[in-house]
Amino acid sequence: xxxxxxxxxxxxxxxxxxxxxxxxxxxxxxxxxxxxxxxxxxxxxxxxxxxxxxxxxxxxxxxxxxxxxxxxxxxxxxxxxxxxxxxxxxxxxxxxxxxxxxxxxxxxxxxxxxxxxxxxxxxxxxxxxxxxxxxxxxxxxxxxxxxxxxxxxxxxxxxxxxxxxxxxxxxxxxxxxxxxxxxxxxxxxxxxxxxxxxxxxxxxxxxxxxxxxxxxxxxxxxxxxxxxxxxxxxxxxxxxxxxxxxxxxxxxxxxxxxxxxxxxxxxxxxxxxxxxxxxxxxxxxxxxxxxxxxxxxxxxxxxxxxxxxxxxxxxxxxxxxxxxxxxxxxxxxxxxxxxxxxxxxxxxxxxxxxxxxxxxxxxxxxxxxxxxxxxxxxxxxxxxxxxxxxxxxxxxxxxxxxxxxxxxxxx
Amino acid sequence: xxxxxxxxxxxxxxxxxxxxxxxxxxxxxxxxxxxxxxxxxxxxxxxxxxxxxxxxxxxxxxxxxxxxxxxxxxxxxxxxxxxxxxxxxxxxxxxxxxxxxxxxxxxxxxxxxxxxxxxxxxxxxxxxxxxxxxxxxxxxxxxxxxxxxxxxxxxxxxxxxxxxxxxxxxxxxxxxxxxxxxxxxxxxxxxxxxxxxxxxxxxxxxxxxxxxxxxxxxxxxxxxxxxxxxxxxxxxxxxxxxxxxxxxxxxxxxxxxxxxxxxxxxxxxxxxxxxxxx
Amino acid sequence: xxxxxxxxxxxxxxxxxxxxxxxxxxxxxxxxxxxxxxxxxxxxxxxxxxxxxxxxxxxxxxxxxxxxxxxxxxxxxxxxxxxxxxxxxxxxxxxxxxxxxxxxxxxxxxxxxxxxxxxxxxxxxxxxxxxxxxxxxxxxxxxxxxxxxxxxxxxxxxxxxxxxxxxxxxxxxxxxxxxxxxxxxxxxxxxxxxxxxxxxxxxxxxxxxxxxxxxxxx
Numbered sequence: 001x002x003x004x005x006x007x008x009x010x011x012x013x014x015x016x017x018x019x020x021x022x023x024x025x026x027x028x029x030x031x032x033x034x035x036x037x038x039x040x041x042x043x044x045x046x047x048x049x050x051x052x053x054x055x056x057x058x059x060x061x062x063x064x065x066x067x068x069x070x071x072x073x074x075x076x077x078x079x080x081x082x083x084x085x086x087x088x089x090x091x092x093x094x095x096x097x098x099x100x101x102x103x104x105x106x107x108x109x110x111x112x113x114x115x116x117x118x119x120x121x122x123x124x125x126x127x128x129x130x131x132x133x134x135x136x137x138x139x140x141x142x143x144x145x146x147x148x149x150x151x152x153x154x155x156x157x158x159x160x161x162x163x164x165x166x167x168x169x170x171x172x173x174x175x176x177x178x179x180x181x182x183x184x185x186x187x188x189x190x191x192x193x194x195x196x197x198x199x200x201x202x203x204x205x206x207x208x209x210x211x212x213x214x215x216x217x218x219x220x221x222x223x224x225x226x227x228x229x230x231x232x233x234x235x236x237x238x239x240x241x242x243x244x245x246x247x248x249x250x251x252x253x254x255x256x257x258x259x260x261x262x263x264x265x266x267x268x269x270x271x272x273x274x275x276x277x278x279x280x281x282x283x284x285x286x287x288x289x290x291x292x293x294x295x296x297x298x299x300x301x302x303x304x305x306x307x308x309x310x311x312x313x314x315x316x317x318x319x320x321x322x323x324x325x326x327x328x329x330x331x332x333x334x335x336x337x338x339x340x341x342x343x344x345x346x347x348x349x350x351x352x353x354x355x356x357x358x359x360x361x362x363x364x365x366x367x368x369x370x371x372x373x374x375x376x377x378x379x380x381x382x383x384x385x386x387x388x389x390x391x392x393x394x395x396x397x398x399x400x401x402x403x404x405x406x407x408x409x410x411x
Numbered sequence: 412x413x414x415x416x417x418x419x420x421x422x423x424x425x426x427x428x429x430x431x432x433x434x435x436x437x438x439x440x441x442x443x444x445x446x447x448x449x450x451x452x453x454x455x456x457x458x459x460x461x462x463x464x465x466x467x468x469x470x471x472x473x474x475x476x477x478x479x480x481x482x483x484x485x486x487x488x489x490x491x492x493x494x495x496x497x498x499x500x501x502x503x504x505x506x507x508x509x510x511x512x513x514x515x516x517x518x519x520x521x522x523x524x525x526x527x528x529x530x531x532x533x534x535x536x537x538x539x540x541x542x543x544x545x546x547x548x549x550x551x552x553x554x555x556x557x558x559x560x561x562x563x564x565x566x567x568x569x570x571x572x573x574x575x576x577x578x579x580x581x582x583x584x585x586x587x588x589x590x591x592x593x594x595x596x597x598x599x600x601x602x603x604x605x606x607x608x609x610x611x612x613x614x615x616x617x618x619x620x621x622x623x624x625x626x627x628x629x630x631x632x633x634x635x636x637x638x639x640x641x642x643x644x645x646x647x648x649x650x651x652x653x654x655x656x657x658x659x660x661x662x663x664x665x666x667x668x669x670x671x672x673x674x675x676x677x678x679x680x681x682x683x684x685x686x687x688x689x
Numbered sequence: 690x691x692x693x694x695x696x697x698x699x700x701x702x703x704x705x706x707x708x709x710x711x712x713x714x715x716x717x718x719x720x721x722x723x724x725x726x727x728x729x730x731x732x733x734x735x736x737x738x739x740x741x742x743x744x745x746x747x748x749x750x751x752x753x754x755x756x757x758x759x760x761x762x763x764x765x766x767x768x769x770x771x772x773x774x775x776x777x778x779x780x781x782x783x784x785x786x787x788x789x790x791x792x793x794x795x796x797x798x799x800x801x802x803x804x805x806x807x808x809x810x811x812x813x814x815x816x817x818x819x820x821x822x823x824x825x826x827x828x829x830x831x832x833x834x835x836x837x838x839x840x841x842x843x844x845x846x847x848x849x850x851x852x853x854x855x856x857x858x859x860x861x862x863x864x865x866x867x868x869x870x871x872x873x874x875x876x877x878x879x880x881x882x883x884x885x886x887x888x889x890x891x892x893x894x895x896x897x898x899x900x901x902x903x904x905x906x907x
Contacts, residue, residue, distance in 0.1 A: 283806075512800070516787075665851075675837070
């Protein structure tokens, strides 16, 4: 008897659990102008329902509003499962969220079948279908308009402004204090040694500025270091050869070398043909420089700037002639080749630091200091972000997203 | 022994070159054919293309010149075979002017093999100056960026480009790049702005540098070097030059490993003798 | 004259730099149209830059031939090759590498000179890598020994023979590439990117003027 009662009890309760949620119109449905866009889409939001399931479908219907205010014929745009398109943490920043987390959000862009134009009104409705039952939402209207500011990326703009401020402040500080501390770069001691060796052996120095143009940081750093090398070369009366791939870089380097000779009081020793153009083609240039290395056997080779596949061809040929080789590049994919074939290698930002260290130009020193501060901020953000994200998972809280969202890239 | 060690440590480079040459030639003449293991990064590309519906727009940018042909051409051929087999609409182009003829010949050859027609199943747009600016221009209006294809036929009205106005209408883009302009440029000026899904293929040297983009989801797959091409050929079930080349690559790697280990043995023999580094 | 050589370029750089930096944050169609127009200008300027490169090449090698400096014969060969390719491409093949499925003379020059020459130069790397590795990969210190071990494991893990003989090298290689390598590359990428951003800001604000050509007086 007790068993029968228990069985009946389970049957009744089971039936209650198994009974589907009644089909009701979506709660809180509204159409709105999509935020942060060019005005060619509208967005729809509505609250999540406990009845959302894979068997329940949501159809989106749109109609154009005519000039006289009437609504045209509704057209089915798309159909989606009801248990989809929820706003998740990370979809929108907290300062620009079109609806609450957990609500449904669907963006309807303009398409060939249903063009959406800015300034034109549109009416939207949802039709929820389950089996042979269906229910419609009330109609909601929206007029898409283009936005002048993408508020979701305001954090990105703020960081740009802050970094610019840090940079300008650092440059100003270095102008006031030109002897700002910079860590000594190991490879720089070798520059003096290399030039001295070339002078003793009576062989030229070969200096390459890399594959980049004057728009590359590494090429600018290379030209600054060339200026310092040229000053030393002028004092020791050694021959300097600088083959180029880019005519504009060549023009800049010609001026840099000429000024270096003038600065140390040796304008007579300057040779116009120390800087010469070969070709812009990667391997033609490499073949030409390899030929120079094998014929003229420079005692010291400098590889400063950005490089690609030609790096090993240049450095290995240089190594075979017995030259002392010093490299400096921000091309991380070529670093292994430089490290294995050169006596000294300046890695990444050491190249930028070397140019600042040697020249002591306030702009270069200040920029380096500004970059270091920027990197310190990034490191602090990494530590803070990792800690907060871990904390958020452990305590099951979304509150950490108020800080984490500040560092995210939203579109 | 010491004299031999001394000789070996400063061996003539040409002997090393001969060993590498033999390591490359012999396996090509007598292949031993080992199974190719597929990495998740290559599988990511394969699975995405495999799940694209028929008629989807697949954009393939062959951003390399003849110097990178041995590594990147097998990747291009394998991807095109897969795309044509899935009946995708293929759009091709290149950002590297010296690679235009090579890219055109790759498209023509694979299309002929797979029975596909130009303008109907695929189009090769060719080269146009601008790199990043060109990508932005394509993102706004593909027909203004490329009024005609590489064969000088007008792009407007081409059956393969039906419904494609700009890069937003591309379902999947892969850039096979040997340097710059390449995958990073496509991401910065293309995917970041126009929101298509993309993957990359690169030479073996550049591949490790692209892992940050792969790990962060900026690209959803990466085909690295000849090994990556061989993995892709294995996935599509059509072995080509990449799989054939892996035997040679295996042998060469082993020659280098053997030489390096031997060099270290001799180095330590000399170092132990003198009590200081040789 | 100073105004056209210095002030005007700096003013254009400042205005265009600020406007198009802000363009990234403006989704309005006006902003999209502006970037479309600018990208067209950039494409046209890029085309002119090619002409500039060609003109520089001609000028430099013409001077070498005129002055008969040592090696001027090679400049002559360069001229001949350039002019011959131009003539064949422009007048004979009309810029096409294939015509009706048949390779043109221009296509022949491309396929049988440029392609093998470039591939040959690149393939020399394989030999140079071996000789460089033999010379440099010595366990002189603990760090060098660690580098050597990682290099050997990755070299084995990336080829079928290594994966066959020592299957664990594949897993270790994947871990090294996806974890250690990614972390280090990210660090270098962040540093280099900050350098690029700093340089861009300096160029826009006029602190960096080397792109104008010339030395410190700029």
